[in-house]
Amino acid sequence: MTTSPDPLVIALPKGRILKECMPLIRAAGIEPEAAFDDPDSRQLTFATNHPHIRIIRVRSFDVATFVAFGAAQLGVCGNDVLMEFEYPELYAPLDLGIGRCRLSVAELAQGADRGSLTHGDPSQWSHVRIATKYPEVTRQHFAARGVQAECVKLNGAMELAPTLGLCSRIVDLVSTGSTLKANGLVEVETIAEVSSRLIVNRAALKVRPAELNGWIDTFRTVVEKGAA
Ligand SMILES: Nc1ncnc2c1ncn2[C@@H]1O[C@H](COP(=O)(O)OP(=O)(O)OP(=O)(O)O)[C@@H](O)[C@H]1O
Ligand SMILES: O=P(O)(O)OC[C@H]1O[C@H](OP(=O)(O)OP(=O)(O)O)[C@H](O)[C@@H]1O
Helix, strand or coil, rough: CCCCCCEEEEEEEECHHHHHHHHHHHCCCEEEEEHHHHCCCCCCCECCCCCCCEEEEEEEEHHHHHHCCCCCCCEEHHHHHHHHHCCCEEEEECCCCCCCEEEEEEEEEECCCCCCHHHHHHHHHEEEEEEEHHHHHHHHHHCCCCCCCEEEEEEHHHHHHHCCCCCCCEEEEEECHHHHHHCCEEEEEEEEEEEEEEEEHHHHHHHHHHHHHHHHHHHHHHHCCCCC
């Protein structure tokens, strides 16, 4: 009698990366059930053409958490998220080459907050208040140069914050730069280049090396072939 393999859960980010991610998932031979593409469906977990593989669809930040805690064994998320959490339980063996953008510091183009700081030159700042979804990365980035960053956590639309006097600067993702421009902001410096990674739970990799390394190799081949 053959035993069926343990369930394998893959956590995918809903939102903007999902569209770029699905061609890779499909090229790897994983096809979710029809409800996955039904915009009216409230389902969060989906069967696939592999009887033991399920896909869960969660927020990008939560992909890292589900995989770090072993609730999912594989996942896809940006290295912006990995940098913010620094989960030691996560292994990120493969850059998928999607979701490309950068994590940057931006401020008002008109320079409303000169105060005691030197506007536009981050190396001259002594203290800054920054609105961001990435308080850990932001604090570390500024602390490395002796600047104390007071971070105000926002979950979106931080481009509004400097104009309304909530903070002097923001740290956010920038791709085309059109969101900054439309809100009267300019990019001051880049903290990190961002793209999406395949992530794996380290404990699962130890317990199921053949299976998980097999999937890492499959995704590597898909990326090298440029299937996205
Ligand atoms: N403008 C962009 N261009 C390319 N990739 C981006 C861009 N903005 C975000 N990303 C990538 O997509 C991921 C998810 O983006 P974001 O945090 O904006 O969530 P979302 O798709 O709006 O969904 P939610 O806020 O509901 O989680 C980010 O962690 C980042 O890796
Ligand atoms: O430089 P751009 O091409 O304008 O892209 C940057 C925007 O993209 C992301 O937001 P997203 O569109 O994911 O919306 P969000 O505010 O819900 O995170 C990011 O937070 C910026 O607001």
